Amino acid sequence: xxxxxxxxxxxxxxxxxxxxxxxxxxxxxxxxxxxxxxxxxxxxxxxxxxxxxxxxxxxxxxxxxxxxxxxxxxxxxxxxxxxxxxxxxxxxxxxxxxxxxxxxxxxxxxxxxx
Amino acid sequence: xxxxxxxxxxxxxxxxxxxxxxxxxxxxxxxxxxxxxxxxxxxxxxxxxxxxxxxxxxxxxxxxxxxxxxxxxxxxxxxxxxxxxxxxxxxxxxxxxxxxxxxxxxxxxxx
Numbered sequence: 540x541x542x543x544x545x546x547x548x549x550x551x552x553x554x555x556x557x558x559x560x561x562x563x564x565x566x567x568x569x570x571x572x573x574x575x576x577x578x579x580x581x582x583x584x585x586x587x588x589x590x591x592x593x594x595x596x597x598x599x600x601x602x603x604x605x606x607x608x609x610x611x612x613x614x615x616x617x618x619x620x621x622x623x624x625x626x627x628x629x630x631x632x633x634x635x636x637x638x639x640x641x642x643x644x645x646x647x648x649x650x651x652x653x
Numbered sequence: 654x655x656x657x658x659x660x661x662x663x664x665x666x667x668x669x670x671x672x673x674x675x676x677x678x679x680x681x682x683x684x685x686x687x688x689x690x691x692x693x694x695x696x697x698x699x700x701x702x703x704x705x706x707x708x709x710x711x712x713x714x715x716x717x718x719x720x721x722x723x724x725x726x727x728x729x730x731x732x733x734x735x736x737x738x739x740x741x742x743x744x745x746x747x748x749x750x751x752x753x754x755x756x757x758x759x760x761x762x763x764x
Binding site (some may be wrong): 542543572574580581582583584587594595598599613630632640641642644645646647 | 657659671685687689696697698699702739743745750751752753755756757
């Protein structure tokens, strides 16, 4: 089991461009979480998805950010018209769901906005 | 409000000294508490959870509901314990759902 996979590991975008971050959960896991870590801060919850459903998006900024977890393929976190303040590490985690609160984390994607 | 506070950004100790990383939480219900660790160039991984009441790599943590604390302790620190440590809270006991993280404490164990 390769664990949670994220790509790319590093992403550089210019202001105004779009950023797409991908996350493949662990085998058998149907729950995916996205977190953002700004410099010198802890991880902040953004969104919680199950296959084809958004369960909790209380941590997502209201504009420019969206997330999906389609029936087939990885979960995608999409940031439109990036700004310098979006520069951060974005972590994905997965879990089997019911019966446990433990989450397994990916290596993260470091987004730099120039 | 749901909040996790780790008051120390950096904790530096010598090898063999006792270690205590502090964690306080604010939550009105019955949370589930975790300690996650991130070693250099590795991903975040679970160290221990309060419901399992086990000792991992010599670390223990006791949930004190009266003081709303979940401090991480080890009697004799080792150099390989140097890492970032994050305390986290799950409002949904064993039901999945988001984790609320503290700001993290960097532990540095000197030889």
